[in-house]
Amino acid sequence: MPKILIVGGGYAGFYTAWKLEKSLRRGEAEVTMIDPLPYMTYQPFLPEVAAGAIDPRYAIVNHRRHLKTTKLISGRATYINHAEKKVTVTPVVGEPFDVEYDQVVVTAGAVSRTFPIPGVADLAYGMKNIEEAVAVRDRLITNFDKAAVLPKGDALRERLLTVTVVGGGFAGIEAYGELRSAASALLKTYPEIDFDETKFHLVEAMGRIMPEVSLETSHWVVNRLAERGAPIHLDTQLKSATGGVVELSNGDSFESDLIVWTAGVMANPTVTRNTDLPIEARGRVTTNASLRVIDTEGVVIEGAWAAGDVAAVPDLTGAGVGGFCVPNAQHAVRQAKRIASNLIAVLRGEDPVDYIHKSLGAVAGLGLYDGVFQSGKTAIKGFPAWLMHRGYHGLAMPSWERKWRVIFGWLGNFFLGRDFATLAAVQTPRANFEEFASRPKPPAPAAEAPAAPAAPAEATPAAQKSAAAEKAEARAE
Known part of the structure; x- marks a missing residue:
């Protein structure tokens, strides 16, 4: 079966896998997703979580509960080598290993963009x-x-x-x-x-x-x-x-x-700085309107796709900043569904469709x-x-x-x-336990061994002669 590898389990990654599971025929493709976290975060709910209006657990979606047939790898994609069609994975525990693929979908998301302001x-x-x-x-x-x-x-x-x-x-x-x-x-x-x-x-x-x-x-x-x-x-x-x-x-x-x-945010540098895929000036993977990765000449790179905050996707409505879709949840979810449909179309020998979405508000x-x-x-x-x-x-x-x-x-x-x-x-869950936990007493210091008696010193020749003389005098008397 063709191997589809999704790098990132956030908005775009989760929805891509979810849509593929619903649309692929049995045995049509094998889907694998790599992410260091076991869940997707619904980011629009983060302010309400911070305000105590939503339980934190309800603002996340567990991967294993909702993705039934996708193979899940807990780890970080540390290098995408598209020339050899393999991704190096650094797992949560254990040694790095490579995962091969036929189609790769880069949906690694974004991180906070900061400036070198003290503190x-x-x-x-x-x-x-x-x-x-x-x-x-x-x-x-x-x-x-x-x-x-x-x-x-x-x-x-x-x-x-x-x-x-x-x-x-x-x-x-x-x-x-x-x-x-x-x-x-x-x-x-x-x-x-x-x-x-x-x-x-x-x-x-x-x-x-x-x-x-x-x-x-x-x-x-x-x-x-x-x-x-x-x-x-x-x-x-x-x-x-x-x-x-x-x-x-x-x-x-x-x-x-x-x-x-x-x-502000920026594309996940762990992925975009460790790949041979084309990256544009703002650090995003370059794609065309059908979400296929393209090079600087606009030529499609076969077997590579990207969506969400990590991708520079043209906004065909003309509303995007600089001509590209803005990094938000509306686009990430819809791009993921489009990628899934386009991937299936390509597998079936059909043409992919361009992504276009005009925000309703x-x-x-x-x-x-x-x-x-x-x-x-x-x-x-x-x-x-x-x-x-x-x-x-x-x-x-x-x-x-x-x-x-x-x-x-x-x-x-x-x-x-x-x-x-x-x-x-x-x-710090163990702080209280450690404070009052009983510990073995340190072993008592070993007692010093008594000094060994000194060996008798050998008599000198002069002393031996004196002793012999004393014995002779005693016999004469």
């Missing part, structure tokens, strides 16, 4: 995976616990209650709005803390936020968040975050114990019961937009098993409130 690499959290969202939630709640026992006006208390988000795109605005909403909800259980003590800052280098919506709508979002105690610094850059001291280009400076970085949640939707010149704001946001993403979550878990979680929160239980100590 960011040491202190900031990203918002690209479930682990980061959980860590942000736990940090926010733990900081409230710590601040509640400190006196008002204390410098450390102010630092603990200050949150900074860098980046005013959709990811940044949603994270910012959800964290502000979560902090407001936390105040109900922390009477020691006043609303005015919680400080929120969003830093955006551009003169506006959310370029996917109209300028008027973006202004409404800025004003809406400011009304809720979450101001936005426009035309402002982060200069330093060393030691948690945030310094901005507008001259402002303050201490912040929680810094979230959402200022953009929707964002700004915290509980608040949101914004934009489609063309039509904008919907507030509670109706929030319902649309939840409705869209609730239905977009893959598999009904996941959908129902998310929906029931939302219903539970509606009646019972958010679950703000923090499990920060899970990062």
